[in-house]
Amino acid sequence: MPNPEAIPTLGDVAKMAGVSSATVSRCLNAPDRVVEATRQRVQEAIEALGYTPNFAARVMAAKSTMTIGAIIPTMENAIFARGVQAFQEELHRQGYTLLVASSAYRPDIENEQIRALVARGADGLLLIGHDREAEIYDYLARQKVPALAAWSHSEAGQIPSIGFDNAQAMFSLTQEVIKLGHTKIAMISGVTQGNDRARLRLQGCRDAMEANGLDAAKLPVIEAAYEIEHGAAAFAKLMARSPRPSVVMCGNDVLATGALLCAQRLGLAVPEDVSITGFDDIELARVTNPALTTVHVPHREMGGKAALELVDMVKNKSPGRSAKLPTHITWRQSLGPVGDPVGGPVVGPVAGPVGDSARPASEAS
Amino acid sequence: MPNPEAIPTLGDVAKMAGVSSATVSRCLNAPDRVVEATRQRVQEAIEALGYTPNFAARVMAAKSTMTIGAIIPTMENAIFARGVQAFQEELHRQGYTLLVASSAYRPDIENEQIRALVARGADGLLLIGHDREAEIYDYLARQKVPALAAWSHSEAGQIPSIGFDNAQAMFSLTQEVIKLGHTKIAMISGVTQGNDRARLRLQGCRDAMEANGLDAAKLPVIEAAYEIEHGAAAFAKLMARSPRPSVVMCGNDVLATGALLCAQRLGLAVPEDVSITGFDDIELARVTNPALTTVHVPHREMGGKAALELVDMVKNKSPGRSAKLPTHITWRQSLGPVGDPVGGPVVGPVAGPVGDSARPASEAS
DNA sequence: CACATCAATGTAAGCGCTTACATTATCAAT
DNA sequence: ATTGATAATGTAAGCGCTTACATTGATGTG
Numbered sequence: 001m002p003n004p005e006a007i008p009t010l011g012d013v014a015k016m017a018g019v020s021s022a023t024v025s026r027c028l029n030a031p032d033r034v035v036e037a038t039r040q041r042v043q044e045a046i047e048a049l050g051y052t053p054n055f056a057a058r059v060m061a062a063k064s065t066m067t068i069g070a071i072i073p074t075m076e077n078a079i080f081a082r083g084v085q086a087f088q089e090e091l092h093r094q095g096y097t098l099l100v101a102s103s104a105y106r107p108d109i110e111n112e113q114i115r116a117l118v119a120r121g122a123d124g125l126l127l128i129g130h131d132r133e134a135e136i137y138d139y140l141a142r143q144k145v146p147a148l149a150a151w152s153h154s155e156a157g158q159i160p161s162i163g164f165d166n167a168q169a170m171f172s173l174t175q176e177v178i179k180l181g182h183t184k185i186a187m188i189s190g191v192t193q194g195n196d197r198a199r200l201r202l203q204g205c206r207d208a209m210e211a212n213g214l215d216a217a218k219l220p221v222i223e224a225a226y227e228i229e230h231g232a233a234a235f236a237k238l239m240a241r242s243p244r245p246s247v248v249m250c251g252n253d254v255l256a257t258g259a260l261l262c263a264q265r266l267g268l269a270v271p272e273d274v275s276i277t278g279f280d281d282i283e284l285a286r287v288t289n290p291a292l293t294t295v296h297v298p299h300r301e302m303g304g305k306a307a308l309e310l311v312d313m314v315k316n317k318s319p320g321r322s323a324k325l326p327t328h329i330t331w332r333q334s335l336g337p338v339g340d341p342v343g344g345p346v347v348g349p350v351a352g353p354v355g356d357s358a359r360p361a362s363e364a365s
Numbered sequence: 366m367p368n369p370e371a372i373p374t375l376g377d378v379a380k381m382a383g384v385s386s387a388t389v390s391r392c393l394n395a396p397d398r399v400v401e402a403t404r405q406r407v408q409e410a411i412e413a414l415g416y417t418p419n420f421a422a423r424v425m426a427a428k429s430t431m432t433i434g435a436i437i438p439t440m441e442n443a444i445f446a447r448g449v450q451a452f453q454e455e456l457h458r459q460g461y462t463l464l465v466a467s468s469a470y471r472p473d474i475e476n477e478q479i480r481a482l483v484a485r486g487a488d489g490l491l492l493i494g495h496d497r498e499a500e501i502y503d504y505l506a507r508q509k510v511p512a513l514a515a516w517s518h519s520e521a522g523q524i525p526s527i528g529f530d531n532a533q534a535m536f537s538l539t540q541e542v543i544k545l546g547h548t549k550i551a552m553i554s555g556v557t558q559g560n561d562r563a564r565l566r567l568q569g570c571r572d573a574m575e576a577n578g579l580d581a582a583k584l585p586v587i588e589a590a591y592e593i594e595h596g597a598a599a600f601a602k603l604m605a606r607s608p609r610p611s612v613v614m615c616g617n618d619v620l621a622t623g624a625l626l627c628a629q630r631l632g633l634a635v636p637e638d639v640s641i642t643g644f645d646d647i648e649l650a651r652v653t654n655p656a657l658t659t660v661h662v663p664h665r666e667m668g669g670k671a672a673l674e675l676v677d678m679v680k681n682k683s684p685g686r687s688a689k690l691p692t693h694i695t696w697r698q699s700l701g702p703v704g705d706p707v708g709g710p711v712v713g714p715v716a717g718p719v720g721d722s723a724r725p726a727s728e729a730s
Numbered sequence: 731c732a733c734a735t736c737a738a739t740g741t742a743a744g745c746g747c748t749t750a751c752a753t754t755a756t757c758a759a760t
Numbered sequence: 761a762t763t764g765a766t767a768a769t770g771t772a773a774g775c776g777c778t779t780a781c782a783t784t785g786a787t788g789t790g
Contacts, residue, residue, distance in 0.1 A: 007508065009746055020770045025748060035768060050507055055484035056424040057746035060775045067485065075446050075465070077648070085441050088467065092474075097481045099464040100440070102453065109457075116462045119420035120432065120485060142415050143372060228648060257652055283442070283593060287622055289654030374776055385740045390778060400738060422776035425745045 008049040016045040028053065059121045067097050068310060069117030070126040073105045073195075077226060077254050078282045080128065083150065086303030087126060094311045096123075105225070107194050111136060118145050124314040126150055126306060130157040131196045146313040146320065150306045151297075152197050153324040160313075160320035162306040166197045169295045169327040170204030170249075171211075173277060176329060177247055178212045181338035182275065185209065186220040186245035188234040188255045198223075198251055201279060205249055220245065224255055231258020232265075239266060239274070246274060246338045253278035253285045253294055260288050260334065271336030281330050290333030298325050373414040381410040393418065424486045432462050433675060434482030435491040438470045438560075442591060442619050443647045445493065448515065451668030452491060459676045461488075470590070472559050476501060483510050489679040491515055491671060495522040496561045511678040511685065515671045516662075517562050518689040525678075525685035527671040531562045534660045534692040535569030535614075536576075538642060541694060542612055543577045546703035547640065550574065551585040551610035553599040553620045563588075563616055566644060570614055585610065589620055596623020597630075604631060604639070611639060611703045618643035618650045618659055625653050625699065636701030646695050655698030663690050 014021040019038060026034050027042045034042075045051075059065050068091055072080045088098040101117060103110035114136060117125060125140070125147040137158040140147050149161035177185060187205055190198030206216035222237060224230035231254060238248055239262075250256035256278035263270050270276055270290055278285050278294035285292035302325055313320040379386040384403060391399050392407045399407075410416075424430050433456055437445045453463040466482060468475035479501060482490060490505070490512040502523040505512050514526035542550065552570055555563030571581035587602060589595035596619060603613055604627075615621035621643035628635050635641055635655055643650050643659035650657035667690055678685040 010748095011746075021747080022749075022771075023769060026769085029748080033768080038768080050504075052480070052504070052508070053484065054425075054746050056421045056486055057775090058748075059421040060419075060425060060777090061746080061748040063748095063775080065485070067481075074450075075440065076443070076450050077446070078441070078443055081440050081442065085439075085467070085469075089469075097466070097478070099466060099482075099485070101462070101464060102450070104450075104454075113462070115417065116432075117464075119417065120430070120464070121421055139415075139417070143417065228652070261652065284649070284652065287593070287626065287649065287653055375778095376776075386777080387741075387779075388739060391739085394778080398738080403738080419776050422745090423778075425747090426776080426778040428745080428778095 007054075008051045009054070010051075012049055013042065013045045013051050016049060017042045065121035065123055066095060067099055067120075067122050068124045068126065068307075068314070069114075069120075069122035070098060070100045071110055071113045071117065072100065072102050072128055073110075074226070075100075075102045078284065079226065079252060079254070079280055080151070082282070082299040083303040083306075086300040087150075087307045088303075090304045090307030091311070094307065096307075096311060105191070105195070107132060115139070118143050124148070124310045126310060127159070128152070129196045130154055130159075130161065131194050131199075134158075146310065146317075148306055148310045148313065148320055150302060152200070153322060154196070155322055157322075160309070160322045162302055162309055162323050162325070164297060164302070164325045164327045166200035167204035167207065169297075170201040170279070171208045172204075173279075173295055173329055174205045174208030174249065175212070177249065177275070177277065177335065178208065178214070180275075180336065182247040183214060183338075184243055184246045185214070186238045186241070186248050187222075188231055188238070188248060188250045188259060189221050189223050190251035190255070191223050191225055201251055224251075224258075226252055226254045228254055228258040228261065231255035232262035233258075235259035235262040235276075236266070239263075239268070244274070247277070247335070248274060249277045251279060253280045253282050253292055256292050256294065256334070257284050257288050260290075260292070270334050275335045275338075277335050285330070285332070288334075293332045293335035294330055296328050296330040298327070301325060372419075373416045374419070375416075377414055378407065378410045378416050381414060382407045430486035430488055431460060432464060432485075432487050433489045433491065433672075433679070434479075434485075434487035435463060435465045436475055436478045436482065437465065437467050437493055438475075439591070440465075440467045443649065444591065444617060444619070444645055445516070447647070447664040448668040448671075451665040452515075452672045453668075455669045455672035456676070459672065461672075461676060470556070470560070472497060480504070483508050489513070489675045491675060492524070493517070494561045495519055495524075495526065496559045496564075499523075511675065511682075513671055513675045513678065513685055515667060517565070518687060519561070520687060522687075525674070525687045527667055527674055527688050527690070529662060529667070529690045529692045531565035532569035532572065534662075535566040535644070536573045538644075538660055538694055539570045539573030539614065540577070542614065542640070542642065542700065543573065543579070545640075545701065547612040548579060548703070549608055549611045550579070551603045551606070551613050552587075553596055553603070553613060553615045553624060554586050554588050555591055555616035555620070556588050566616055589616075589623075591617055591619045593619055593623040593626065596620035597627035598623075600624035600627040600641075601631070604628075604633070609639070612642070612700070613639060614642045616644060618645045618647050618657055621657050621659070621699070622649050622653050625655075625657070635699050640700045640703075642700050650695070650697070653699075658697045658700035659695055661693050661695040663692070666690060 010021045010024050014024045024042050027039050091098045101113040103113055127147055127149050129152045130149050147159045149159050151163050153161050153163035153165055189202045192199040209216040222234040224234045248259055256276050259276050268274050278292040281294045281296040285294045312318050375386045375389050379389045389407050392404050456463045466478040468478055492512055492514050494517045495514050512524045514524050516528050518526050518528040518530055554567045557564040574581040587599040589599045613624055621641050624641050633639050643657040646659045646661040650659045677683050
């Protein structure tokens, strides 16, 4: 009997069961390659000893961890929550474990986390967006760790991506805004530095303006980190401008929620005095008052698809195929026609008592 | 020159730099034990080769990963987001990497994830609450992996905990509810099975009723998973009862938000027709209309403290000390006096335009 | 100048597992 | 019984790193 204080090893089990360590290993990894009686004896020894395999050793010897890593910019708000949850569920179904790290939107930390996850043996990585130093892609390539980008679709990226067209989606939404008569548009954008999603959304908005004969260069833009209070502060600044914008398009629902809260504080009615739009369609968007008209992103579908694709890349050494998922506008109450008289009817289709609705016609991408 | 296709190892670096592998290892782990000139030569070789240490090998040899694991019930909503973020920030400051896994509130998955993280070499684990099979605590003890519980304080737990007194907090809130004249209380509780936080919150509510001469056995309780729609469904059922409750206390802010949404659908004014309370004080609670009166939990403080304590346990093999953090009630607009006439003034203190306020007097625990 | 001292480096033994290959047992067919 | 094929198990060589211990060489001392 080995020292009961020590953690038992394969060898201890083998000794106790009276077999070789190879046989024990086989019991664990290929049970059908060992005869019933032996397997049982080994099983008993395992239980008696309370043995659990040492993972590091297994990894060293076998070079596969059945672990996928994901580095997301933040866990603080729900932007990535649903997608990651779906990703994890599909991974679990495929027999993989997901480990998540977050970068606080800081490239240096993301870098660190990527290395940490790779070092810890992640068989594959899920990254958000495409913007990062070339060095990291080199590193991943050298380490032969497949990576997949999500939340942003681009055929031009260094790695395949499962996502949607951020620019296109924002283009469509802006189109609708303009159709409602707005010309004094302003935008609260996410921080575009190192964030292709934010940059593309801004771009989409500008493109739609130009496409409709508005001068995109004159679009007032404030960049704000994705926090409610920052959205509120930016909104306050925008409202102080003259002429006052009739609509504030926000880089995501968190910023839009902040804007809404600020409008409330300022005594501005939404959408009568000013319209506000979001992006992402997270839970928050349904809950605010008025509820947010926003771009719906197929979070769960994206997560699930990304999992399948990444597993394929890992298992079959496939190069990975990108996919572009459709988004659509979810109409709620925060966007109305310009100059709507106070209390006037909300235009834009509304369904049901706390109505969400999607106009098939306004399908983006 | 070794095969350029292969991932370089310590040995490759050593060969290139013309030193032994031990020296290279020392350059990495104890730079001051090797002379400047050598160190530089090694550094160059490392860069030329693009070498990165193999973590599994390092773990096997050194038995420390500078990694902490956390298993949280869910990432889908923000209940744990802020706390975990703070936990991670402090960990990062201490030189540790945090890896997060989620269990979807399922004990079997939590079990799996705990093993996965331990197997992958986590030096310590953060768990939520105390409710889990004894077997897991045994496993942790055998593997000598220190674990700390959060979001729930209990001196009686198998592992130390950094948290707050869920029962006490709910007791205080219920006390206030009763003080406002409510006797027809109902509760939408989280699923209490395997969730000590939910159970204690329910208990706290019952205790306060008894303490005020109300029959806790008559408290209508519906258990619901922490999702907005489930909260809404439970609320609808509660509202169909006769007599109709004058206040619905919810196990957390997510459920309360669902309740609020449902009230809106039913055309019930909150708090005039029915009051609603939350728990946790996550962002959601500030954003709903009316905003939620809820129990404020010191998420960031809890996360930071937990990180410090867990690092101490890991580094110094300390047994760990528990800590109970104070909570307080955050007063907003969803709780009012019973039978308030429609449109009547909101009682209960309110501060500022979108006022949050905490009454020092109602400090819980 | 011989020798002790100490800093810098090298040697080599693991860490716990997987797996290619070698060996032995089993059993049906002759 | 003998043989050959095949199934079951054992042997042992790594996987890439850390580290106790051994070796070397420089420096200072009596």
